[in-house]
Amino acid sequence: MSKVIVITGAGSGFGALAARALARSGHIVCAAMRNTTTRNAGRVAEAAAYAAGHGVDLRTAEPDVLSRESADAAISAAVTEAGRLDVLLHDAGHMVTGPTEMFTPEELAAVHDTDVLGTQRVNRAALPQLRSRRHGLVVWMGSTSTRGGTPPCPAPRFAAKSASSAKSSMDALAVSCAAESARFRIETTSGVPGSFTSVINHFVTGRRPADRSMVPDCEELCAGLMEQVSQRPAVPTPADADAAQVADAIVRLVDAEHGKRPRVHIDPGDDGSEAVSAVADRVRADFHGRIVLDDLLTPHAA
Numbered sequence: 001m002s003k004v005i006v007i008t009g010a011g012s013g014f015g016a017l018a019a020r021a022l023a024r025s026g027h028i029v030c031a032a033m034r035n036t037t038t039r040n041a042g043r044v045a046e047a048a049a050y051a052a053g054h055g056v057d058l059r060t061a062e063p064d065v066l067s068r069e070s071a072d073a074a075i076s077a078a079v080t081e082a083g084r085l086d087v088l089l090h091d092a093g094h095m096v097t098g099p100t101e102m103f104t105p106e107e108l109a110a111v112h113d114t115d116v117l118g119t120q121r122v123n124r125a126a127l128p129q130l131r132s133r134r135h136g137l138v139v140w141m142g143s144t145s146t147r148g149g150t151p152p153c154p155a156p157r158f159a160a161k162s163a164s165s166a167k168s169s170m171d172a173l174a175v176s177c178a179a180e181s182a183r184f185r186i187e188t189t190s191g192v193p194g195s196f197t198s199v200i201n202h203f204v205t206g207r208r209p210a211d212r213s214m215v216p217d218c219e220e221l222c223a224g225l226m227e228q229v230s231q232r233p234a235v236p237t238p239a240d241a242d243a244a245q246v247a248d249a250i251v252r253l254v255d256a257e258h259g260k261r262p263r264v265h266i267d268p269g270d271d272g273s274e275a276v277s278a279v280a281d282r283v284r285a286d287f288h289g290r291i292v293l294d295d296l297l298t299p300h301a302a
Contacts, residue, residue: 003137003254004082006030006075008065008122009092011043014141014193014246018089019047021247022254023056030078032092036062065092065118068125075125085129087254090119091141104211123177131184134301137261138181139253140190144265144273175284182295183302187261191250192277194267196243241268259299 005022009015011033019031036044044060051058059081063074079085093115096107119140130136178188246266253261263281265274288294 002026002028003086004028004030004078004084005087005089005254006032006061006078006085006126007089007091008032008063008118009090009141010060011040013091014191014243015089015091016043016047017243017247018091018141018250019058020050020054020056021244021251023051023058024054025251025255026056027087027254028057028059028082030059030061030082032061032063032074034062034064036060063122065121066113068121071121072125075122075129079129084133085126085136087137087139088122088126088130089139089141089250090122092118092122093141102211107210127177127181127186130186131181134185135258136181136184136186137254137258138178138186138188139250140188141250142190142192144192144194144267144271179293179296182297182299185258185299185301187258187299189253189261190263191246191253192263192265192267192273193243193246194265194269194271194273196241196246 005027007015007019007022007029010019010031015033016031019029023029031047033040033043035041047058047060050056059078061074061078062070064070075085096103096111123138127138130138181188245268249264249266253264263277265277267273285294285297288297
């Protein structure tokens, strides 16, 4: 059955791939991205061309996850146009790379504002829509970096992802949101991609620290480290690893039976995140059982 899906951060990367794959599967997809009339105008045109060329329903919208008003307006417009909202996919992110010491607290705050607080702004707009229908799905696009082997230098991004990746990171915000929504038959799950540097190379495109005064010290302390870090994550990843696998996994999640959508790891390099997450899930399920709130682990009608 066709679902109405809103995807944040869908201008490029996994979000764009997932938007196209879900549209091809027959869903009504609203690909949300910032600056649709300026910096991302070309991506809006590409989405329109893709929709026309493939005969699918792929739309675009401009919610700024840094603005509560913008998020409210975008979700409201999507619901008005399509008549309902069935699925919300969180994929908006803000990548920075460099020695952690070089980043100012304000720069770290900016990353968290997008990756963490941005999800809260969108949730406050979207969850009431899902709750009113007593049905829905929230998918958080996480990262194996939150639990698996983590290289140095993108620490601000990984710290933010650890605070926003739903079951992938077990962060209190996302996990609490999942539990609080369960009795309204709103399901929460996550897609957890590993390193697909052939398509999405954050180490090359990520924003660098603005404060350059510490560059000489950091170059002395981290001589050659940035170059090594940008290359090494691709070493264990098979040469034929295709980022389209992530989009395909998201399609399978959305199309799966309600209430039976596990977190899915898409990690050809196997950095260990899946094993660590399995332990965290077991501990959490045991704890919920001991406090007699294990019904919150799965969506159901109250």
